[in-house]
Ligand SMILES: [Cu+2]
C-alpha cells in the first residue's frame with residue numbers, strides 16, 4: 001500500500017512540474033487570429049493530458065526500477081501474479097471517456113475555426129512554384145504582399161496552377177493546402193497588428209523553402225488607404241499593355257524571374273532587366289538575339305530553347321493559362337525593363 | 339578478404355545494373371519520353387535477373403519441368419551460406435538483419451548530410467552552384483531527404499522481417515517456415531529493391547519526399563521512376579513474407595501450443611502480417627498509377643484530364659498509415675516478450691496485450707485520413723477520422739499499463755537488452771502522447787507538415803522499432819552465434835544514443851511548434867532557429883557515433899565474444915532450452931507445450947517439455 005501512495009504523489013508532482021515547465025517555455029508563437037485562440041485553448045488541454053500521461057507511466061516505472069531492482073547477489077524470482085481483471089477493464093474504459101472528451105473538444109474547436117462570418121472579405125490566393133499572389137476582387141488589384149485589416153474575417157479562396165502548396169502563417173495557426181483543379185478555402189480573422197510571413201507548408205519542389213511572402217495586419221483605416229491607392233494604380237496601369245503586363249507578370253512570373261539586376265535567391269531563372277534585344281547564349285552553345293518571336297516561344301514552349309547555365313524549370317503550362325493578348329502584354333512589360 | 343568483397347559486390351550489382359542500363363541503350367538518343375518507359379522496364383528486368391541469377395527460382399523451374407528436387411538443400415558451412423539462396427529461416431533472418439542494418443547506415447548517412455546543411459540558416463554547401471549527379475544543391479537536398487525517408491522505411495520493413503523470420507519458427511517449435519522457397523524469394527527481391535532506391539539518387543534524383551504526391555511526382559526527374567520501382571519491389575517482399583508467416587503460425591505450432599499459449603511476439607507478428615498482407619498493395623498501386631500517368635499519359639491524378647490529386651493521398655495513406663503499425667507492432671512485441679524475462683515475473687494481462695495488437699491493426703485501417711486534414715478532403719469526414727484515430731490510444735494504453743504492471747513487484751535486472759526495452763517504452767510513450775494533438779483536427783491545422791510531426795514520428799519509430807530492434811539483437815545474438823555481445827560497449831551505445839535521440843526529438847518538436855516547416859533545405863534566419871538546429875545536428879552525429887560503437891561491438895563479438903551456449907538469460911522460451919548456436923533444423927527433439935509461457939516465479943511450472951520417444 002505504501003508503494004501506491006508514494007507513486008500517486010510522485011505522479012501528481014511530476015504532472016504538475018511538466019505542465020508548468022511546458023507552459024513557461026512558451027511553446028507556441030504569438031497568436032494573431034481568433035482562430036488561434038480556439039486552437040491554443042485545445043492545445044493547452046492537450047499539454048495537460050500529455051503531462052499527465054507521461055507521468056502516469058514514467059513515475060511508477062522509474063519507481064519500480066529503483067525499488068524492485070535486483071540487489072547485488074540477490075537470486076530468486078519476482079512475485080507471481082498474471083493479471084487483474086478489474087484493472088484491465090478500468091484502464092480500457094476510463095481512457096475511452098478521455099478519448100470522447102478530446103474528440104468532442106476537437107470537433108468543437110474545428111467548428112469555431114470554420115465559422116464563416118457573412119461579412120467576410122474575400123481575397124483570392126494564387127500559388128505557383130514558388131510564388132504567392134493575392135488578388136483583392138473587391139478592389140480589383142493584385143499584390144504580392146498580403147495586407148489584412150484587423151478584426152475582420154478574411155475568406156481566402158485559394159488556387160494553384162501547378163502542384164500542391166499549402167498556406168500557413170504560424171501566428172494564425174490554421175493551414176490549408178492549395179490543390180490544382182479546385183478552389184480551397186481558409187478563414188482567418190486577424191486580431192493582432194504586426195508583420196508576419198506566409199510560409200508554404202507542402203513540399204512543392206526545389207525552392208519550396210523560399211516560398212514565403214510578407215503578411216501585414218493593419219488598422220482598418222491604413223488598410224483602406226493602401227487598398228484604394230493600389231486600386232488607383234491598377235486602374236491606371238490597366239490602360240496600357242505594359243501596365244497590364246506588369247500585373248500578369250507579378251502573378252505568374254516574378255516568383256522566379258527578377259526585374260532588378262540580381263537573380264532571386266533560391267530559384268535560378270534568367271534576370272529580365274535588359275533582356276529584350278540582348279544576345280542570349282543557349283544550352284547547345286548557339287546564340288540568339290532576344291526578339292518578340294523568341295520571347296513568345298520561351299513562354300509557350302520553354303523547353304524549345306534553353307538558356308545556357310539554367311535548369312529548365314520553367315512551367316510548361318502557360319500555353320493553357322495565358323491568352324495571346326496577355327502574352328503580348330507581358331512582352332510589352334519586358335520591353336520596358338531596360 | 340578485399341577480393342572476396344569485391345566479387346560479392348559485383349555479384350550483387352551487375353545482375354541488376356546490366357539489364358537496367360542496357361535495355362534503355364538503343365533508345366538513348368530518341369526523345370525523353372521514349373527513354374523513361376525503357377528505364378522502368380529495364381529496372382524491372384534487373385530485379386528479375388537478379389533473383390534468377392542467384393538461383394532463388396531454380397527449384398520452381400525444375401518443378402515446372404517435372405523434375406523433383408530434394409526437400410532440403412544443405413547449406414554450405416561458414417559464412418558463405420549467407421551469400422547464397424539458403425532455405426533456412428535462420429539464415430534468411432540474418433540476411434534480412436544485415437541488409438536492414440546496411441540500409442540503416444545508408445539512410446542515416448543521407449540524414450547526416452542534410453542535417454549538416456541544416457546546422458545553420460542559408461545554404462552552406464548544398465548551394466545552387468554545387469552540382470552532383472545532374473542536381474544542384476537544393477535538388478540534391480530534396481533527393482537525399484526523400485530517400486532518407488524511404489530507405490529507412492525499407493530498412494525497418496526488412497528489420498521487421500528479420501525478427502519475424504528468425505524468431506517465429508523458433509518460438510513456435512517449427513523446423514522452418516511453411517514455404518521455405520517463397521521465404522528465400524521474399525528476401526532476395528529486397529536487395530535489388532534497395533539498389534533501385536539508391537540508384538534514384540544518381541538518375542536525376544526526385545524532390546517529392548517519400549510520399550511522392552502528384553502532381554509534383556508526375557513532374558519529377560527520372561529518379562522517381564526508380565524510387566517507385568524500388569518501393570514496388572520491396573512491397574512484394576512484404577506481402578509474400580507475411581503470407582508465409584501467417585501460414586507458418588497457423589499450421590506449424592508445436593503440440594499443445596494453443597492460441598493463448600503462444601509467445602506474445604507471435605501475436606504481434608500475426609497482427610503485423612495481417613496488415614502487411616492486405617495493405618501493401620495500395621502503396622504499390624498508387625505509385626504504379628503515377629508511373630502510368632508519367633509514361634502512358636493517363637490522367638489519374640491530373641486535374642486537366644479530370645483526375646484528382648487528393649485521390650492519390652487516400653490511396654497512399656490507406657497503406658502508409660497501417661504501415662506504421664507494421665513498423666511498431668513487432669517492436670512492441672519484443673518489449674512484451676523481454677520484460678518478463680528481466681523482471682522475473684509473468685507478463686501482466688497476456689490476453690489483453692495479445693488482443694491489443696489485433697485491435698491496433700484493425701483500427702489502423704480506418705484512420706488514414708488523419709494525414710490529410712489540410713488536404714482539401716471532405717470537410718466533415720475529418721471528424722470521424724479524428725474519433726477513430728484517437729481510439730488507437732486505447733489498445734496502445736493497455737500495452738503501457740500492462741508493461742508497468744509487469745515490472746511492478748519483480749526482481750528487475752538491467753543488462754543491455756533490458757536497457758533498450760526500457761528505452762523503447764519511454765521513447766514510444768513520447769511518440770504516443772505527442773500523437774493526439776495531431777489527431778484533433780483543429781490543432782493539427784497548426785501542426786501538420788511541421789517539425790513537430792517530424793519529432794513525433796521519429797519518437798514512434800525509434801521507440802517502436804529502433805530501440806526494440808537493438809534489444810532483440812543484443813538478446814538473441816548469443817542464440818545465433820553462441821557468443822554474447824560486449825556488455826560495456828552495449829551500455830555505452832545505450833547511454834549515448836538515448837539522450838542524443840531525446841534531445842533530437844524534443845528539439846524538433848520545439849521548433850516545429852514555433853514555425854519550422856518540414857522538408858525545407860533552408861530556413862528564415864529571422865526565426866532564430868540557428869542554435870537549435872546546431873544542437874540537433876550535433877545530436878544526430880552522436881546517434882551515428884553510438885551506432886558505430888554498436889557495429890564495432892558486433893564485429894569484435896562475432897570474432898572473439900565471450901562464449902554463451904546455454905540459457906544465458908534464464909528464459910523459459912523454447913529456443914533457449916537447446917544449445918546455441920541453434921542447430922540447423924532447429925529442434926532435434928520436438929517439444930510439447932505443458933504450461934504458460936511466462937510463469938516466472940511459479941515454483942515447479944514449466945512452459946515446454948521435450949517429447950522423449952516412448953520405449954515399447
Ligand atoms: Cu511549397
Ligand SMILES: [Cu+2]
Nearest residue numbers: 659706708709
Ligand atoms: Cu497515420
